[in-house]
Amino acid sequence: MIDIHSHILWNVDDGPKTKEETLQILEQAVLEGITEIISTSHSNHPQYHANYKHVQNKLHILQYDLIQQNIPLTLHSGHEVRLSDSIIPQYRSNRLHTLANSNYLLLELPSYTVPHYTKMIIRELLSEGVTPIIAHPERNKAIAERPELLEALIREGALAQVTAGSLAGHFGRAIQRLSLDLVKANLVHTYGSDVHNLSSRPFYFDKGLLYLEKRKQLDAVDMLLENNSRIIRNKPMILQEPEKIERAKWWQILRYSKAE
Template sequence: MIDMHSHILWNVDDGPKTMVESMKMFQQAVKEGITNIIATSHCHHPQHHVDYNVVNNQMHILQNELTNNSIPLTLHVGHEVRLSEKIVSLYKAKQIHTLANSNYLLLELPSHTIPYYTTSMIQALLVEGITPIIAHPERNKAIAEKPSRLEQLIREGALAQITAGSLAGLFGRNIQKLSLDLVKANLVHSYGSDVHNLTKRPFLFDAGLCYLEKKKQLDAVDTLLENNARILENKPFIIHETEEIEVVKWWNLYKSFVY
């Protein structure tokens, strides 16, 4: 299985602090059935930015460590790129990594809003042949308040990624329920752990899948995992027609929202 959203490089953002911690995370990944991980360190985030070459250098070191320790895991480059009006120029200047050098890019929205220029940036990326995958939309307050906002972004050509921990209940019942609703409505297309460490932000990769199976979303599990594989193959996603989702006012329920 492939984890397409992770923070596994050490001492560069809010992920692990040491290489030893990174290696322990890899051991846990294997226990959860993960065979490939795309490293998506923060890029041009207000608090964190991991340089393009830093990603390359650390990935080389970590992959060598995995090989030397006979850990059956393959790493791939990537970035979790914060939305900005400069995103296309950054891509052209080779300052941001796409996912596993594919035509997919993991795009992070601000926590609370969907900026007015989001649609134009999605369209500009598509012109360059890059399909943006919106990271953890279930944790964006504007989308939580009105899920049809995510549907509109998808109709503009974006895709979306659901987080294992959200489905497993790590961020609370409200986000868990919204996550399941988005899955049922076919408004998310790929699946990632967004792991940062083994304590407060663990993989929960298997737990999220088990939750979907418990809720009888077996077809969704197959599609999410297949689409993850298609990132590595740089192939088009399996896309199911979106279904109507009840628009509920979630805003007051998110007072205890965790970023």
């Protein structure tokens, strides 16, 4: 299995602080059944920006260590790119990592809003031959309240990635429920752990898939994992027509989050 969203590089963002922590995370990835993982350190985030070459260098070091220790895991480069009006010039000047050197780019929205210029950025990326994949839309407050905002971005040509921890209930029951609704409505297309550490932000890779299986979403599981593989191979994804879902109520999410 392939994990397309992870924060595994040490001392570059809010992921692990030491190389030892990184190696522990990678060992756990193997136990989760993950065979390939895309490193997506933050780029353009208000607090973090992992340098392009810094990412490459650390991944080379880690892959060498994995080979020496006979750990069966293949690493790929990537960035989780925060939405900004500088994305296009950064991409053109080779300062942003796409996912595994493919034509897919992991795009992070602000936590509370879907800015008015989001569609413009999506169109500009598509004109460059790059398909944006919106990271964890289920954790965006505006989308949680108005899922039609995500539907509009999907119809514009973007794709979306649901997080394992969201499906596993790590962020509360309301976000878990919304994640399932997005899956059922064909509004998410790929699956990632968004792992940061092994304590507060672990993989939950198996647990999230198991949740979908228990909800009889076996076709969705197959689709999400196949699309992850297609990113690595830089192939077109399996897509289905998005459906409308009922508007969520953010006050419920706040209530359930506090209860947890």
